[in-house]
Amino acid sequence: MAGFSREVARRIYTEELKGSNYSFREGEDQHQYAPQYLLTPTGAKCNRVFMVGTLTEKDDIGGDTEYWRGRVVDPTGSILIYAGQYQPEAAQVLANMEVPAYVAIVGKPNLYQTEDGNIIISLRAESIQKVDEATRNQWVMDTARRTHERILAMTNAEPETISSDFATADKVSSSSPPEDVLRALQHYHTDTLHYKQMIIRALSSLKTDLGPVRKELESESLARPKATEKPPKEPAEKTATKITKPKKNESLNDWPDQENDEVETFNLSKKS
């Protein structure tokens, strides 16, 4: 009776989401209606994500029909979200919202590849709601916990199993959580310490937000370089082509495994 089960909405910081470049379809026959998943560096296999952050920009980039784009910021960076005629409720909410505002988004990760091979991750919003700061803080904490769990699963995965699983890396089979972890390690050679530090950075900034002398601390805090540095850097990314440049720099910093990215890039272009 319960053949259909709803996909869990994963909790992933934008930095990790943007570090992802491995997507695949699930199922024996990889037909076009098979669910699409994005595998993130810490092994979250996501078809849906839940995120709460600050909406800092919104634009109607559509022609005749409205097509809304927004930028949502969390303690680790920002990500673009989209809502168009196929997400009418989300598009309406976005259209009527004033920026900045705390928003909760349920959406599907979308992987787009630019002509010069860069990969851009965005979210197609299923729903957008205005929420309060307490909810945003809960999300930062929630996401820290879930990411921490994934990192723990990753550090527990034995190195031998990784190499023996090498042959199946490209196979798309139904995967249990450990398999996702192995695949992620395979593909990204994940530096778990890097993501652990990302969590600590996010939590440190959350702590600052919760603190009583918040305003003063925020301006001088070194604990959250990402959150304060990034927004000024990114407004340049207005269109897909413009995004390319800063994106590349960013992925070089955050993601030393450039070589590996390139390999996957080819696979992806073949698939699509």
Next chain:
Amino acid sequence: MKELVDQISARLRDQKIVVPDEEIMSRLKKLIEEFRVPESEARRSVLNYFLKEHGVVPVTRAGSEKVKVSDIKESGKWVDLEAKVLDLWDPATEAISQTGLIGDGSGSMKFVKWTKSGLPNLELGKSYLLRNLVTDEFQGRFSVKLNRTSQVEPLEKDVEAGPASRTVQQMKVVEINEPGLWVDLKVKVAQLWETNSDAISQSGLVGDETGSIKFVKWSKAELPSLEEGKSYHLKNLVTDEFQGRFSVKLNRTSKIEPLDNDVEIGSQATEFSGALVDVQKGSGLIKRCPVCRRSLAKGVCSEHGKVEGTYDLRIKAVIDDGRRVQDVLINRETTERLVGLTLDEAKQMAMEALDHEVVRSMIENKLVGRYFSITGPRVDRYLLVETITESLPITISDVDELIHALEVE
């Protein structure tokens, strides 16, 4: 080599066959030296060769042993049983000519008689000596199979066997945690569902003070109909499991006895915390069938057709903690409190907008994306919300705790 020859010739003499040692030796040599056959295999091969030459069918398996039903604790054994036929069931496939339950003083067990066995049919209530059965096991329960080599001999004497020698337990709903158990339940029928198969006469939910469980009543069981809201003593049900959820099945051996007293359906509350990620269709202002309380689709009840519905307010939502999802149902009282909107106000809203959907939209705006902690009984895939509160705000000590955990690793 000489030893092997002696063994073989001894075995052959048992069957009154005399073969010169040289012949045995030359065959053995060929297998072992030329064809690298291990000694034990060579011996078997040579022995079988000469037995066959002299028209003796080799006996390859161990003889069967006469046992009691309760002695059967291993699959793949050949056994003989003196047993009575306690029940006969309809075989699910043509490969099976008969299946049912046989028993002796020590217990009872399922049997399967293959069509290929060509054996005569067993009669219900008669006792037999069954020779050369093979034992089998499925999910920890044993059975015996009658195949082509099995023999059936009717017995004059009656084998004593209690008709219900399998253990039927009087249980509470919450205790059901294993498929394939025979149980008795004292329950009230909470819901009856549409059945989508001719093989099922009724299905729905029954419950006692400990919880609710799905039930299925097979058409073949030819049992009387259960009524919603009535309490019954259901006897001889079999438990079943699908994707971690349990159910009970009423079959031909089951019995239904109406109870005079009313069974209170209670539940063991479970808790769940997470973000509310969806308010589903069918939430908000809905109409229900005045007879069965089902929600109506375009004024039509799936059971009672077109009816004049009564208004109700409810929420069907999904709560997600990032690891799994939980469907939840929120009734009118809780919805009114949670959203701050009474049923009358909701009706007013819908009337002004000429659209029921405005109520759902409003609920969506208030709830989606926020974190909640809920408690209530789990019924099928839903958690029926008894309490729902916004999750507590994050404190600095929560954050410190996690930072500390991350740093010490």
